[in-house]
Amino acid sequence: MNLVEKILARASGRARVTPGEVVVADVDRILLHDLSCYLTARVFEQEVRQPVRHPERVVVVFDHHFSPPTEEQARMLQENRAWARRYGFRLFDCGSGNLHHVALHAGLVRPGMVVVGSDSHTPVHGTLGCFATGLGNYSHAALGLPFGKAWFRVPELVRIELEGSTGPGVTPRDVALFLTGEIGEGGMVYRALEFAGPYLEGLEVFDRWLFPLITVDVGAKSGHVLPDERTLRFLAELTDDRPEAVGGDGDDVAEVRGWEVSGLEPQVACPPTVGNVRPVGEVAGTPIQWAELGGHGGGRLQDFRLAAQVLRGRRVHPEVRFNLVPSSRWAFAQALREGLVEELHRAGATWFPPSTGSNQAINMGALAEDETMVSTHARNFPGRNGVGRMYLASALTVAASAVCGRLADPREFVG
Amino acid sequence: MKRRIRGRCWLVGDNVPTDAIVRSHLITRPMEEIRRHVLEGVNPRFPREVQPDDLLVAGRHFGQSSGRAIAVRALKATGVGCVLAESFARTFYRNAFEMGLPILECPGIGGLVSEGDVLVVDLETGIVVDETTGARAQATPIPPFLRRMLEAGGIIPIAKQLAEGTDR
Numbered sequence: 001m002n003l004v005e006k007i008l009a010r011a012s013g014r015a016r017v018t019p020g021e022v023v024v025a026d027v028d029r030i031l032l033h034d035l036s037c038y039l040t041a042r043v044f045e046q047e048v049r050q051p052v053r054h055p056e057r058v059v060v061v062f063d064h065h066f067s068p069p070t071e072e073q074a075r076m077l078q079e080n081r082a083w084a085r086r087y088g089f090r091l092f093d094c095g096s097g098n099l100h101h102v103a104l105h106a107g108l109v110r111p112g113m114v115v116v117g118s119d120s121h122t123p124v125h126g127t128l129g130c131f132a133t134g135l136g137n138y139s140h141a142a143l144g145l146p147f148g149k150a151w152f153r154v155p156e157l158v159r160i161e162l163e164g165s166t167g168p169g170v171t172p173r174d175v176a177l178f179l180t181g182e183i184g185e186g187g188m189v190y191r192a193l194e195f196a197g198p199y200l201e202g203l204e205v206f207d208r209w210l211f212p213l214i215t216v217d218v219g220a221k222s223g224h225v226l227p228d229e230r231t232l233r234f235l236a237e238l239t240d241d242r243p244e245a246v247g248g249d250g251d252d253v254a255e256v257r258g259w260e261v262s263g264l265e266p267q268v269a270c271p272p273t274v275g276n277v278r279p280v281g282e283v284a285g286t287p288i289q290w291a292e293l294g295g296h297g298g299g300r301l302q303d304f305r306l307a308a309q310v311l312r313g314r315r316v317h318p319e320v321r322f323n324l325v326p327s328s329r330w331a332f333a334q335a336l337r338e339g340l341v342e343e344l345h346r347a348g349a350t351w352f353p354p355s356t357g358s359n360q361a362i363n364m365g366a367l368a369e370d371e372t373m374v375s376t377h378a379r380n381f382p383g384r385n386g387v388g389r390m391y392l393a394s395a396l397t398v399a400a401s402a403v404c405g406r407l408a409d410p411r412e413f414v415g
Numbered sequence: 416m417k418r419r420i421r422g423r424c425w426l427v428g429d430n431v432p433t434d435a436i437v438r439s440h441l442i443t444r445p446m447e448e449i450r451r452h453v454l455e456g457v458n459p460r461f462p463r464e465v466q467p468d469d470l471l472v473a474g475r476h477f478g479q480s481s482g483r484a485i486a487v488r489a490l491k492a493t494g495v496g497c498v499l500a501e502s503f504a505r506t507f508y509r510n511a512f513e514m515g516l517p518i519l520e521c522p523g524i525g526g527l528v529s530e531g532d533v534l535v536v537d538l539e540t541g542i543v544v545d546e547t548t549g550a551r552a553q554a555t556p557i558p559p560f561l562r563r564m565l566e567a568g569g570i571i572p573i574a575k576q577l578a579e580g581t582d583r
Binding site for chain 2: 022024035036038039043047048072073076118119120134135136137138139141142143146147149151185186189190216217219221273275360361362379381382383384
Protein backbone atom coordinates (compact mmCIF):
# COMPACT_ATOMS: atom_id res chain seq x y z
CA MET A 1 0.00 0.00 0.00
CA ASN A 2 1.09 3.59 -0.50
CA LEU A 3 1.24 6.18 2.30
CA VAL A 4 -2.37 7.32 1.87
CA GLU A 5 -3.71 3.75 1.78
CA LYS A 6 -1.71 2.78 4.87
CA ILE A 7 -2.97 5.75 6.85
CA LEU A 8 -6.59 5.26 5.76
CA ALA A 9 -6.43 1.51 6.45
CA ARG A 10 -5.11 2.13 9.97
CA ALA A 11 -7.69 4.86 10.62
CA SER A 12 -10.62 2.77 9.38
CA GLY A 13 -9.55 -0.43 11.14
CA ARG A 14 -8.98 -2.41 7.97
CA ALA A 15 -6.10 -4.62 6.88
CA ARG A 16 -6.02 -2.88 3.53
CA VAL A 17 -7.92 -0.41 1.42
CA THR A 18 -7.95 0.08 -2.34
CA PRO A 19 -8.60 3.13 -4.50
CA GLY A 20 -12.27 3.77 -5.20
CA GLU A 21 -13.69 2.27 -2.01
CA VAL A 22 -15.40 4.48 0.55
CA VAL A 23 -14.15 4.25 4.14
CA VAL A 24 -15.25 5.88 7.37
CA ALA A 25 -12.03 6.71 9.20
CA ASP A 26 -11.00 8.14 12.56
CA VAL A 27 -9.67 11.67 12.27
CA ASP A 28 -6.75 12.69 14.47
CA ARG A 29 -7.09 16.44 14.04
CA ILE A 30 -9.85 18.82 12.98
CA LEU A 31 -8.50 22.29 12.15
CA LEU A 32 -10.91 25.22 12.00
CA HIS A 33 -10.23 28.91 11.42
CA ASP A 34 -12.45 31.78 12.49
CA LEU A 35 -14.68 31.60 9.41
CA SER A 36 -15.01 27.82 9.18
CA CYS A 37 -15.46 27.60 12.96
CA TYR A 38 -18.38 29.99 12.76
CA LEU A 39 -20.05 28.15 9.89
CA THR A 40 -19.40 24.70 11.41
CA ALA A 41 -20.74 25.82 14.81
CA ARG A 42 -23.95 27.03 13.18
CA VAL A 43 -24.61 23.72 11.46
CA PHE A 44 -23.63 21.75 14.56
CA GLU A 45 -25.79 23.75 16.97
CA GLN A 46 -28.79 24.10 14.67
CA GLU A 47 -28.92 20.67 13.07
CA VAL A 48 -26.84 18.19 15.10
CA ARG A 49 -26.59 19.14 18.82
CA GLN A 50 -24.78 16.08 20.18
CA PRO A 51 -21.88 15.69 22.59
CA VAL A 52 -18.42 16.05 21.05
CA ARG A 53 -16.60 12.74 21.23
CA HIS A 54 -12.97 13.94 21.06
CA PRO A 55 -12.74 17.66 21.86
CA GLU A 56 -8.96 17.42 22.32
CA ARG A 57 -8.59 16.72 18.61
CA VAL A 58 -10.24 20.00 17.59
CA VAL A 59 -8.07 23.08 17.04
CA VAL A 60 -9.47 26.55 16.39
CA VAL A 61 -7.23 29.38 15.19
CA PHE A 62 -8.50 32.92 14.56
CA ASP A 63 -6.35 33.79 11.59
CA HIS A 64 -8.53 35.78 9.21
CA HIS A 65 -8.95 38.38 11.95
CA PHE A 66 -6.00 39.72 13.90
CA SER A 67 -8.53 42.18 15.30
CA PRO A 68 -12.22 42.54 14.41
CA PRO A 69 -12.84 45.67 12.29
CA THR A 70 -16.64 45.76 12.82
CA GLU A 71 -19.08 45.01 15.61
CA GLU A 72 -20.56 42.21 13.55
CA GLN A 73 -17.17 40.53 13.25
CA ALA A 74 -16.42 41.10 16.95
CA ARG A 75 -19.66 39.25 17.77
CA MET A 76 -18.72 36.43 15.43
CA LEU A 77 -15.37 35.96 17.18
CA GLN A 78 -17.07 36.15 20.56
CA GLU A 79 -19.48 33.38 19.54
CA ASN A 80 -16.56 31.30 18.25
CA ARG A 81 -14.64 31.81 21.48
CA ALA A 82 -17.61 30.80 23.63
CA TRP A 83 -18.28 27.76 21.43
CA ALA A 84 -14.65 26.59 21.55
CA ARG A 85 -14.54 26.98 25.33
CA ARG A 86 -17.85 25.22 25.89
CA TYR A 87 -16.52 22.05 24.28
CA GLY A 88 -12.90 22.42 25.36
CA PHE A 89 -11.36 22.87 21.92
CA ARG A 90 -7.81 24.13 21.70
CA LEU A 91 -8.14 27.84 20.86
CA PHE A 92 -5.51 30.17 19.41
CA ASP A 93 -6.95 33.69 19.44
CA CYS A 94 -6.29 36.76 17.25
CA GLY A 95 -2.61 37.45 16.66
CA SER A 96 -1.48 33.81 16.79
CA GLY A 97 -0.82 33.45 13.07
CA ASN A 98 -2.03 31.39 10.14
CA LEU A 99 -4.07 28.28 11.01
CA HIS A 100 -1.70 25.81 9.39
CA HIS A 101 1.54 27.38 10.59
CA VAL A 102 0.17 27.58 14.14
CA ALA A 103 -0.95 23.95 14.16
CA LEU A 104 2.44 22.88 12.87
CA HIS A 105 4.46 24.99 15.32
CA ALA A 106 2.32 23.90 18.26
CA GLY A 107 3.28 20.30 17.48
CA LEU A 108 -0.34 19.35 16.77
CA VAL A 109 0.41 17.68 13.45
CA ARG A 110 2.52 14.52 13.27
CA PRO A 111 3.40 12.06 10.49
CA GLY A 112 0.81 9.41 9.81
CA MET A 113 -2.15 11.41 11.12
CA VAL A 114 -5.49 11.94 9.42
CA VAL A 115 -5.85 15.74 9.44
CA VAL A 116 -9.03 17.42 8.22
CA GLY A 117 -10.33 20.96 8.15
CA SER A 118 -12.68 23.22 6.27
CA ASP A 119 -9.85 25.34 5.00
CA SER A 120 -9.16 24.13 1.50
CA HIS A 121 -5.40 24.39 2.04
CA THR A 122 -5.54 21.79 4.83
CA PRO A 123 -3.67 19.32 2.54
CA VAL A 124 -0.53 21.35 3.28
CA HIS A 125 0.01 19.13 6.36
CA GLY A 126 0.89 16.33 3.98
CA THR A 127 4.32 18.00 4.10
CA LEU A 128 4.96 15.99 7.27
CA GLY A 129 3.64 12.72 5.85
CA CYS A 130 0.02 13.02 6.97
CA PHE A 131 -3.11 12.28 5.04
CA ALA A 132 -4.58 15.77 5.17
CA THR A 133 -7.55 17.10 3.25
CA GLY A 134 -10.24 19.77 3.21
CA LEU A 135 -13.84 18.81 3.98
CA GLY A 136 -17.02 20.87 4.21
CA ASN A 137 -18.67 22.08 7.40
CA TYR A 138 -21.30 19.35 7.20
CA SER A 139 -18.62 16.65 7.36
CA HIS A 140 -17.32 18.11 10.61
CA ALA A 141 -20.72 18.83 12.09
CA ALA A 142 -22.26 15.44 11.28
CA LEU A 143 -19.35 13.00 11.67
CA GLY A 144 -16.24 14.84 12.86
CA LEU A 145 -17.44 16.44 16.07
CA PRO A 146 -19.95 13.82 17.31
CA PHE A 147 -17.94 10.73 16.34
CA GLY A 148 -14.36 11.83 15.58
CA LYS A 149 -14.73 10.44 12.07
CA ALA A 150 -14.96 11.35 8.38
CA TRP A 151 -15.81 9.50 5.18
CA PHE A 152 -13.33 9.27 2.33
CA ARG A 153 -13.20 7.72 -1.09
CA VAL A 154 -9.72 6.18 -1.20
CA PRO A 155 -7.88 8.17 -3.90
CA GLU A 156 -5.52 6.97 -6.61
CA LEU A 157 -1.99 8.21 -6.01
CA VAL A 158 0.07 10.16 -8.55
CA ARG A 159 3.77 10.61 -7.84
CA ILE A 160 5.27 13.89 -8.99
CA GLU A 161 9.03 13.66 -9.39
CA LEU A 162 11.01 16.87 -9.53
CA GLU A 163 14.58 16.89 -10.73
CA GLY A 164 17.29 19.46 -11.30
CA SER A 165 18.20 22.62 -9.46
CA THR A 166 17.12 26.22 -9.91
CA GLY A 167 19.33 29.23 -10.56
CA PRO A 168 19.77 32.42 -8.49
CA GLY A 169 16.55 34.37 -7.93
CA VAL A 170 14.37 31.29 -8.48
CA THR A 171 12.79 29.79 -5.36
CA PRO A 172 10.67 26.76 -4.42
CA ARG A 173 7.59 29.00 -4.69
CA ASP A 174 8.42 29.56 -8.37
CA VAL A 175 8.64 25.81 -8.90
CA ALA A 176 5.31 25.28 -7.11
CA LEU A 177 3.62 28.00 -9.21
CA PHE A 178 5.12 26.50 -12.36
CA LEU A 179 3.73 23.06 -11.42
CA THR A 180 0.27 24.55 -10.80
CA GLY A 181 0.30 25.99 -14.30
CA GLU A 182 1.65 22.78 -15.84
CA ILE A 183 -0.84 20.45 -14.17
CA GLY A 184 -3.65 22.99 -14.51
CA GLU A 185 -6.58 23.83 -12.27
CA GLY A 186 -8.59 20.68 -11.85
CA GLY A 187 -5.86 18.65 -13.56
CA MET A 188 -5.76 16.11 -10.71
CA VAL A 189 -9.36 16.00 -9.46
CA TYR A 190 -9.96 13.37 -6.70
CA ARG A 191 -6.32 12.18 -6.82
CA ALA A 192 -3.71 12.12 -4.08
CA LEU A 193 -0.27 13.49 -4.93
CA GLU A 194 3.13 12.37 -3.68
CA PHE A 195 5.78 15.04 -4.19
CA ALA A 196 9.16 13.40 -4.64
CA GLY A 197 12.42 13.47 -6.57
CA PRO A 198 15.88 14.84 -5.81
CA TYR A 199 14.89 18.50 -6.08
CA LEU A 200 12.11 18.16 -3.51
CA GLU A 201 14.08 15.90 -1.18
CA GLY A 202 16.84 18.53 -1.08
CA LEU A 203 14.48 21.16 0.35
CA GLU A 204 13.92 21.99 4.02
CA VAL A 205 10.46 21.35 5.47
CA PHE A 206 9.14 24.91 5.10
CA ASP A 207 10.14 24.95 1.44
CA ARG A 208 8.59 21.52 0.83
CA TRP A 209 5.44 23.04 2.41
CA LEU A 210 4.82 25.04 -0.78
CA PHE A 211 4.11 21.84 -2.77
CA PRO A 212 1.29 20.13 -0.84
CA LEU A 213 -0.09 23.69 -0.66
CA ILE A 214 -0.96 23.60 -4.40
CA THR A 215 -2.93 20.36 -3.99
CA VAL A 216 -6.30 22.11 -3.93
CA ASP A 217 -5.46 24.31 -6.91
CA VAL A 218 -4.97 21.31 -9.15
CA GLY A 219 -8.11 19.72 -7.71
CA ALA A 220 -6.38 16.91 -5.81
CA LYS A 221 -7.63 15.48 -2.54
CA SER A 222 -4.36 15.39 -0.66
CA GLY A 223 -0.67 15.87 -1.30
CA HIS A 224 2.25 14.61 0.74
CA VAL A 225 5.97 14.19 1.02
CA LEU A 226 7.28 10.91 2.42
CA PRO A 227 8.82 11.64 5.84
CA ASP A 228 12.62 11.41 5.90
CA GLU A 229 15.49 12.46 8.13
CA ARG A 230 14.85 16.15 7.45
CA THR A 231 11.20 15.74 8.48
CA LEU A 232 12.16 14.01 11.72
CA ARG A 233 14.85 16.59 12.50
CA PHE A 234 12.33 19.37 11.95
CA LEU A 235 9.81 17.70 14.27
CA ALA A 236 12.43 17.00 16.93
CA GLU A 237 12.99 20.74 17.19
CA LEU A 238 9.28 21.33 17.87
CA THR A 239 8.53 18.68 20.47
CA ASP A 240 10.28 16.04 22.51
CA ASP A 241 8.42 12.93 21.46
CA ARG A 242 9.99 10.94 18.65
CA PRO A 243 7.33 10.50 15.98
CA GLU A 244 7.04 7.25 14.11
CA ALA A 245 6.94 8.01 10.43
CA VAL A 246 4.84 5.95 8.06
CA GLY A 247 6.20 5.41 4.57
CA GLY A 248 4.82 3.85 1.42
CA ASP A 249 5.79 0.60 -0.25
CA GLY A 250 6.86 2.37 -3.37
CA ASP A 251 4.97 0.90 -6.29
CA ASP A 252 1.28 1.44 -5.56
CA VAL A 253 0.92 4.52 -7.72
CA ALA A 254 -1.53 5.05 -10.56
CA GLU A 255 0.79 7.36 -12.47
CA VAL A 256 4.23 8.95 -12.25
CA ARG A 257 4.84 12.37 -13.75
CA GLY A 258 8.16 14.15 -13.81
CA TRP A 259 9.43 17.68 -14.31
CA GLU A 260 12.92 19.10 -14.70
CA VAL A 261 13.20 22.42 -12.88
CA SER A 262 16.65 23.55 -14.04
CA GLY A 263 16.56 26.70 -16.14
CA LEU A 264 13.17 27.74 -14.77
CA GLU A 265 12.45 31.51 -14.66
CA PRO A 266 10.66 33.18 -11.75
CA GLN A 267 6.92 32.50 -12.13
CA VAL A 268 3.83 34.63 -11.53
CA ALA A 269 0.18 33.49 -11.25
CA CYS A 270 -1.80 36.20 -13.02
CA PRO A 271 -5.43 37.25 -12.64
CA PRO A 272 -8.04 35.87 -12.74
CA THR A 273 -7.01 32.36 -11.62
CA VAL A 274 -4.25 30.44 -9.84
CA GLY A 275 -3.59 28.35 -12.94
CA ASN A 276 -2.79 31.34 -15.14
CA VAL A 277 0.95 31.06 -14.47
CA ARG A 278 3.54 32.82 -16.64
CA PRO A 279 7.26 33.57 -16.52
CA VAL A 280 7.81 36.93 -14.82
CA GLY A 281 9.25 38.38 -18.04
CA GLU A 282 5.81 38.28 -19.67
CA VAL A 283 4.21 40.53 -17.05
CA ALA A 284 7.19 42.59 -15.79
CA GLY A 285 6.41 46.31 -15.87
CA THR A 286 2.78 45.98 -14.73
CA PRO A 287 2.27 48.78 -12.14
CA ILE A 288 1.44 47.63 -8.58
CA GLN A 289 0.26 49.58 -5.54
CA TRP A 290 0.33 46.79 -2.94
CA ALA A 291 2.84 44.08 -2.13
CA GLU A 292 2.47 41.51 0.63
CA LEU A 293 4.35 38.66 2.24
CA GLY A 294 1.72 36.59 4.00
CA GLY A 295 -0.93 33.92 3.65
CA HIS A 296 -0.93 30.12 3.86
CA GLY A 297 2.30 29.81 1.91
CA GLY A 298 3.92 33.15 2.70
CA GLY A 299 4.90 35.06 5.82
CA ARG A 300 7.45 32.36 6.62
CA LEU A 301 10.79 33.27 8.11
CA GLN A 302 12.26 32.21 4.76
CA ASP A 303 10.16 34.85 2.97
CA PHE A 304 11.42 37.65 5.19
CA ARG A 305 15.00 36.51 4.65
CA LEU A 306 14.43 36.56 0.88
CA ALA A 307 12.84 40.02 0.99
CA ALA A 308 15.78 41.33 3.01
CA GLN A 309 18.16 40.12 0.30
CA VAL A 310 16.35 42.40 -2.16
CA LEU A 311 15.75 45.37 0.15
CA ARG A 312 19.26 45.53 1.60
CA GLY A 313 20.45 49.02 0.61
CA ARG A 314 17.16 49.79 -1.18
CA ARG A 315 13.76 51.23 -0.28
CA VAL A 316 10.15 50.38 -1.01
CA HIS A 317 8.89 52.45 -3.97
CA PRO A 318 6.93 55.55 -2.83
CA GLU A 319 3.80 54.42 -4.71
CA VAL A 320 3.78 51.00 -3.04
CA ARG A 321 2.56 49.79 0.37
CA PHE A 322 4.52 46.66 1.32
CA ASN A 323 2.74 44.56 4.00
CA LEU A 324 4.67 42.00 6.02
CA VAL A 325 2.42 39.48 7.78
CA PRO A 326 4.20 36.81 9.83
CA SER A 327 2.63 33.37 9.54
CA SER A 328 3.14 32.74 13.26
CA ARG A 329 4.44 34.41 16.40
CA TRP A 330 7.39 32.06 16.09
CA ALA A 331 8.25 33.39 12.62
CA PHE A 332 8.01 36.97 13.92
CA ALA A 333 10.17 36.25 16.97
CA GLN A 334 12.78 34.61 14.79
CA ALA A 335 12.72 37.52 12.32
CA LEU A 336 13.22 39.82 15.29
CA ARG A 337 16.25 37.84 16.48
CA GLU A 338 17.78 37.92 13.02
CA GLY A 339 17.38 41.69 12.75
CA LEU A 340 14.94 41.35 9.84
CA VAL A 341 12.16 43.25 11.60
CA GLU A 342 14.17 46.43 11.87
CA GLU A 343 15.85 46.02 8.51
CA LEU A 344 12.59 45.65 6.58
CA HIS A 345 10.91 48.36 8.65
CA ARG A 346 13.68 50.82 7.81
CA ALA A 347 13.37 49.92 4.13
CA GLY A 348 9.77 51.20 4.25
CA ALA A 349 7.77 48.00 4.68
CA THR A 350 5.00 47.73 7.32
CA TRP A 351 4.70 44.89 9.83
CA PHE A 352 1.25 43.48 10.57
CA PRO A 353 0.21 41.09 13.35
CA PRO A 354 0.65 37.36 12.79
CA SER A 355 -2.41 36.19 10.82
CA THR A 356 -3.47 35.11 7.35
CA GLY A 357 -3.09 38.71 6.22
CA SER A 358 -5.07 39.97 3.26
CA ASN A 359 -6.63 36.60 2.48
CA GLN A 360 -10.22 37.54 1.53
CA ALA A 361 -9.76 41.06 2.90
CA ILE A 362 -11.47 40.18 6.19
CA ASN A 363 -9.61 42.83 8.14
CA MET A 364 -6.97 44.11 5.73
CA GLY A 365 -6.07 44.06 2.06
CA ALA A 366 -9.18 45.28 0.24
CA LEU A 367 -8.34 46.60 -3.23
CA ALA A 368 -10.00 49.43 -5.10
CA GLU A 369 -11.16 48.77 -8.64
CA ASP A 370 -7.99 49.87 -10.40
CA GLU A 371 -5.53 48.64 -7.79
CA THR A 372 -3.13 45.73 -8.13
CA MET A 373 -1.43 43.61 -5.49
CA VAL A 374 1.44 41.16 -5.81
CA SER A 375 1.78 38.74 -2.92
CA THR A 376 2.84 35.33 -1.69
CA HIS A 377 -0.81 34.46 -1.09
CA ALA A 378 -2.34 31.26 -2.40
CA ARG A 379 -5.34 32.68 -4.28
CA ASN A 380 -6.10 35.43 -6.77
CA PHE A 381 -9.75 34.86 -7.74
CA PRO A 382 -11.76 38.04 -8.40
CA GLY A 383 -14.04 38.92 -5.52
CA ARG A 384 -11.74 37.70 -2.75
CA ASN A 385 -10.15 41.10 -2.10
CA GLY A 386 -12.63 43.27 -3.91
CA VAL A 387 -12.47 43.84 -7.62
CA GLY A 388 -8.76 44.69 -7.87
CA ARG A 389 -6.18 42.48 -9.58
CA MET A 390 -3.96 40.05 -7.72
CA TYR A 391 -0.69 38.45 -8.82
CA LEU A 392 0.92 35.61 -6.87
CA ALA A 393 4.67 35.18 -6.76
CA SER A 394 7.72 34.31 -4.65
CA ALA A 395 8.92 36.55 -1.82
CA LEU A 396 11.84 37.62 -4.02
CA THR A 397 9.55 38.70 -6.86
CA VAL A 398 7.18 40.43 -4.42
CA ALA A 399 10.06 42.36 -2.82
CA ALA A 400 11.64 43.26 -6.16
CA SER A 401 8.25 44.52 -7.37
CA ALA A 402 7.79 46.54 -4.16
CA VAL A 403 11.09 48.28 -4.89
CA CYS A 404 10.26 48.98 -8.54
CA GLY A 405 6.58 49.91 -8.22
CA ARG A 406 5.80 47.37 -10.93
CA LEU A 407 6.14 43.63 -11.39
CA ALA A 408 9.86 42.97 -11.60
CA ASP A 409 12.26 40.11 -12.24
CA PRO A 410 14.14 39.52 -8.95
CA ARG A 411 17.19 38.22 -10.78
CA GLU A 412 18.17 41.86 -11.34
CA PHE A 413 18.56 42.17 -7.57
CA VAL A 414 20.04 38.92 -6.32
CA GLY A 415 22.71 36.42 -7.31
CA MET B 416 -35.53 12.72 -3.37
CA LYS B 417 -37.15 13.63 -6.66
CA ARG B 418 -36.01 11.22 -9.34
CA ARG B 419 -36.77 13.44 -12.31
CA ILE B 420 -35.91 17.15 -12.46
CA ARG B 421 -37.20 19.37 -15.23
CA GLY B 422 -36.35 23.04 -15.67
CA ARG B 423 -34.62 25.73 -17.67
CA CYS B 424 -30.86 25.64 -17.81
CA TRP B 425 -28.32 28.29 -16.87
CA LEU B 426 -24.74 28.17 -18.13
CA VAL B 427 -21.44 29.04 -16.45
CA GLY B 428 -17.89 28.27 -17.61
CA ASP B 429 -14.85 26.37 -16.30
CA ASN B 430 -13.17 26.64 -12.88
CA VAL B 431 -15.88 28.75 -11.20
CA PRO B 432 -14.64 29.23 -7.60
CA THR B 433 -16.89 29.14 -4.53
CA ASP B 434 -15.77 32.76 -4.02
CA ALA B 435 -17.83 33.59 -7.12
CA ILE B 436 -20.83 31.52 -5.99
CA VAL B 437 -20.93 33.43 -2.68
CA ARG B 438 -18.53 36.35 -2.33
CA SER B 439 -16.47 36.30 0.88
CA HIS B 440 -17.97 39.42 2.42
CA LEU B 441 -21.47 37.90 2.32
CA ILE B 442 -20.90 34.64 4.18
CA THR B 443 -22.15 35.86 7.56
CA ARG B 444 -25.27 37.52 6.11
CA PRO B 445 -28.77 36.02 6.22
CA MET B 446 -29.45 33.46 3.48
CA GLU B 447 -32.30 35.60 2.18
CA GLU B 448 -29.69 38.23 1.27
CA ILE B 449 -26.97 35.82 0.08
CA ARG B 450 -29.45 34.09 -2.27
CA ARG B 451 -29.95 37.29 -4.27
CA HIS B 452 -26.22 37.49 -5.09
CA VAL B 453 -25.39 33.89 -6.03
CA LEU B 454 -23.08 33.80 -9.07
CA GLU B 455 -23.85 37.43 -9.86
CA GLY B 456 -20.30 38.15 -11.06
CA VAL B 457 -20.38 35.15 -13.43
CA ASN B 458 -23.92 35.24 -14.80
CA PRO B 459 -25.71 38.40 -13.56
CA ARG B 460 -29.16 37.29 -14.74
CA PHE B 461 -28.97 34.05 -12.77
CA PRO B 462 -29.71 35.31 -9.24
CA ARG B 463 -32.44 37.63 -10.53
CA GLU B 464 -34.31 35.19 -12.73
CA VAL B 465 -33.62 31.65 -11.48
CA GLN B 466 -36.78 29.60 -10.83
CA PRO B 467 -37.30 26.53 -8.63
CA ASP B 468 -36.10 23.34 -10.37
CA ASP B 469 -33.96 25.21 -12.88
CA LEU B 470 -30.68 23.48 -13.72
CA LEU B 471 -27.21 24.93 -13.57
CA VAL B 472 -24.80 23.64 -16.23
CA ALA B 473 -21.10 24.27 -15.61
CA GLY B 474 -17.80 23.45 -17.22
CA ARG B 475 -14.78 21.79 -15.63
CA HIS B 476 -13.86 21.90 -11.92
CA PHE B 477 -16.99 23.70 -10.75
CA GLY B 478 -16.82 24.99 -7.16
CA GLN B 479 -13.05 25.14 -6.78
CA SER B 480 -11.20 27.23 -4.18
CA SER B 481 -12.58 27.42 -0.64
CA GLY B 482 -14.57 24.35 0.50
CA ARG B 483 -17.22 26.49 2.17
CA ALA B 484 -20.46 24.56 2.29
CA ILE B 485 -22.35 27.83 2.20
CA ALA B 486 -21.78 27.86 -1.57
CA VAL B 487 -23.95 24.75 -1.85
CA ARG B 488 -26.45 26.02 0.68
CA ALA B 489 -26.83 29.26 -1.28
CA LEU B 490 -27.31 27.43 -4.57
CA LYS B 491 -29.97 25.28 -2.90
CA ALA B 492 -31.62 28.43 -1.58
CA THR B 493 -32.00 29.76 -5.14
CA GLY B 494 -34.18 26.73 -5.86
CA VAL B 495 -31.80 25.11 -8.37
CA GLY B 496 -32.87 21.50 -8.73
CA CYS B 497 -29.61 20.01 -9.95
CA VAL B 498 -26.13 21.05 -11.05
CA LEU B 499 -24.56 19.37 -14.07
CA ALA B 500 -20.87 19.88 -14.83
CA GLU B 501 -18.01 18.41 -16.84
CA SER B 502 -16.35 17.90 -13.44
CA PHE B 503 -16.57 19.25 -9.89
CA ALA B 504 -14.03 20.39 -7.35
CA ARG B 505 -13.99 17.63 -4.76
CA THR B 506 -15.04 19.68 -1.74
CA PHE B 507 -18.00 21.09 -3.67
CA TYR B 508 -18.88 17.53 -4.71
CA ARG B 509 -18.83 16.28 -1.10
CA ASN B 510 -20.71 19.30 0.20
CA ALA B 511 -23.51 18.90 -2.35
CA PHE B 512 -24.29 15.31 -1.34
CA GLU B 513 -23.82 16.08 2.35
CA MET B 514 -26.45 18.79 2.02
CA GLY B 515 -28.80 16.92 -0.30
CA LEU B 516 -28.29 18.91 -3.51
CA PRO B 517 -28.27 16.55 -6.51
CA ILE B 518 -25.30 17.05 -8.82
CA LEU B 519 -24.11 15.01 -11.79
CA GLU B 520 -20.87 14.79 -13.70
CA CYS B 521 -21.80 14.90 -17.34
CA PRO B 522 -18.93 14.95 -19.84
CA GLY B 523 -19.70 17.03 -22.92
CA ILE B 524 -22.75 18.74 -21.43
CA GLY B 525 -21.35 22.26 -21.90
CA GLY B 526 -21.20 22.03 -25.68
CA LEU B 527 -24.58 20.33 -25.94
CA VAL B 528 -27.04 22.75 -24.41
CA SER B 529 -27.76 26.48 -24.66
CA GLU B 530 -28.87 28.79 -21.88
CA GLY B 531 -32.63 28.76 -21.51
CA ASP B 532 -33.13 25.25 -22.97
CA VAL B 533 -35.49 23.07 -20.99
CA LEU B 534 -33.66 20.01 -19.62
CA VAL B 535 -34.95 16.86 -18.00
CA VAL B 536 -32.55 14.93 -15.80
CA ASP B 537 -33.14 11.40 -14.50
CA LEU B 538 -31.05 11.11 -11.33
CA GLU B 539 -31.25 7.34 -11.30
CA THR B 540 -30.11 6.61 -14.86
CA GLY B 541 -28.10 9.80 -15.38
CA ILE B 542 -29.86 10.44 -18.70
CA VAL B 543 -30.16 14.12 -19.59
CA VAL B 544 -32.58 15.22 -22.34
CA ASP B 545 -32.69 18.72 -23.81
CA GLU B 546 -36.39 19.12 -24.64
CA THR B 547 -35.70 22.28 -26.62
CA THR B 548 -33.32 20.64 -29.12
CA GLY B 549 -33.88 16.93 -28.56
CA ALA B 550 -30.20 16.42 -27.68
CA ARG B 551 -29.35 13.72 -25.13
CA ALA B 552 -26.40 13.16 -22.82
CA GLN B 553 -25.39 10.45 -20.39
CA ALA B 554 -24.14 11.62 -17.00
CA THR B 555 -22.02 9.40 -14.77
CA PRO B 556 -24.50 7.65 -12.46
CA ILE B 557 -24.29 8.67 -8.80
CA PRO B 558 -22.28 6.09 -6.77
CA PRO B 559 -24.47 4.03 -4.36
CA PHE B 560 -22.90 5.50 -1.20
CA LEU B 561 -23.70 9.04 -2.29
CA ARG B 562 -27.13 8.07 -3.60
CA ARG B 563 -27.97 6.84 -0.11
CA MET B 564 -26.86 10.17 1.31
CA LEU B 565 -28.95 12.06 -1.21
CA GLU B 566 -32.01 9.92 -0.53
CA ALA B 567 -31.63 10.57 3.20
CA GLY B 568 -31.52 14.31 2.50
CA GLY B 569 -27.84 14.71 3.46
CA ILE B 570 -25.18 13.37 5.78
CA ILE B 571 -26.74 14.37 9.11
CA PRO B 572 -29.60 11.81 9.05
CA ILE B 573 -27.21 8.91 8.31
CA ALA B 574 -24.21 10.03 10.36
CA LYS B 575 -24.84 7.59 13.20
CA GLN B 576 -25.08 4.58 10.88
CA LEU B 577 -21.91 5.68 9.08
CA ALA B 578 -19.95 6.16 12.30
CA GLU B 579 -21.06 2.84 13.75
CA GLY B 580 -20.58 0.94 10.53
CA THR B 581 -24.19 -0.24 10.52
CA ASP B 582 -24.91 1.27 7.14
CA ARG B 583 -23.91 -1.72 5.04
